Amino acid sequence: MVDLTVKIGALTLKNPVMTASGTFGYGPEYADFFDVAQLGGIIVKGTTADAREGNPYPRMAETPSGMLNAVGLQNKGVDWFCSHIYPSIKDIDTNIIVNVSGSTVEKYVECAAKIAALDAVPAIELNISCPNVKEGGMAFGVTAKGAFEVVEAVRKVYPKTLIVKLSPNVTDIASIARAVEYAGADAVSLINTVLGMAVDAERQRPVLSTVTGGLSGPCIKPIALRMVWQTAKAVRIPVIGMGGIASAADAVEFMLAGATAVEIGTANFIDPAVSAKVITGLSDYAGRHGIAQICELTGALRV
């Protein structure tokens, strides 16, 4: 029997497989396809202090081995989440983690403080890397100073496990990760989407209403692996890896590169039960390789 548990800050995950924010709704959307309580964690849709309508349609463009999105953090705001969504998901027997976004430091703090009051939410994932919101998100995540400021402010009001989601749209992700660690983050997760663009040649117009959007899917996996590798060497806190994971082998690759846990995102759209298959596959892999505890894989890459 393989021990699949991993630790992220004060959290114990029953296995290293979580679902990425924005790809899994709040969890119940996938309940027809598998028991979502099997997951190590569910990172729910990005939540902001105030309601957001998101960007105009079209918000999605398919690309080879991936897709671009420009949803723009559509959500009904943290108060709606607390009153209408939280009650229906709080009893799911896994770690419910809320992805928190904002446009100013004050808004991040306001949102995080409200989520902190929810007993059944043991962690937040602070999103300083959304490429689709003009006034915020990624603006904090692309400089070490900006990242430090927002994490430090949220740390003061958020006593539970604080994960910070990093942007790949930077020159040196390791320096951002170090700044975030120094500001008190318990873990970092990466990568968010890669800034990209799609053009409709026939219409001679951009496909997305916002012109640019965030690229996800298997096409970004090599970039994500490289950044997880660089980040894991630069910080002491756990790294949660994501970017194009669609199989147990992909998850193993991220763990070998230094990830303690992984998030599955875009693959949920193609196979809604993919996460359950990854969990089973990790167990099989460990059995095949004589690994007693899955956490032994973290950073075990032989270079």
Place this chain on the structure above:
Amino acid sequence: MTKYNRIFRVADNRRPSPGYSLIRLQSDESLPPMVPGQFVSVRVDGVQHTFLRRPFSIHNVDADDRALELLIQVVGEGSARIAALQPGDSVDMIFPLGNGFTTDIAPASEVLLTGGGAGIAPLLFLGKELRQRGIVPTFLLGGRSAANLIRMDAFEAVGRLCCTTEDGSMGERGFVTQHSILQDRRFDFIYTCGPRPMMAAVAAYARRTGSPCEVSLENTMACGIGACLCCVEDTRQGHQCVCTAGPVFNIEQLKW
């Protein structure tokens, strides 16, 4: 409504016209209840430039044979791949998705089911359902030319059939909204599915005559189950997912 992810087998694949495919998919298990207007999403493997599932309206259901039919127009690599499937091939499908058309209406109502291109697909299933409720539907189908008007025999077997073509090669020349059957006439209910400008013209006609009207939208989707928020329509209630709040909307919900 419970959603299923199941493997179907291609029982038959016919070409009603160049660029179209009528695929019959069979399941080993009995089918769950499905209503007209709902859709399925089909996984597409082995194609270089596509990645996501493809959504298709349910064209016809044969519950006794555990089969459903999809009417597919080839528009890109993904639909081409699906249209090329051979009998015996397996198909990974998530179904049934979204909400259907309103079918709970008075018997003997005068109803219009109008569509164009592959948008006619859900109207056959809808027409059959209405027929079972004692309503003889009027189909008004439009296409660029006769080659785009497919499955006419199937529609004719279910209700009254009228058609238009832009080049006049079949039925009346023009768009569906120019058809003479709409002159001096009010329908008790209008359903439409097809290209957006066509649906907008039908919606305008319905508003003029004061008829309730439902449209089926096909905004580009990623997940099909309300998780990604990509396929939103800007409705009077704000951005709503076409895959879960629709694909069928009453025109009163829309801003057009």
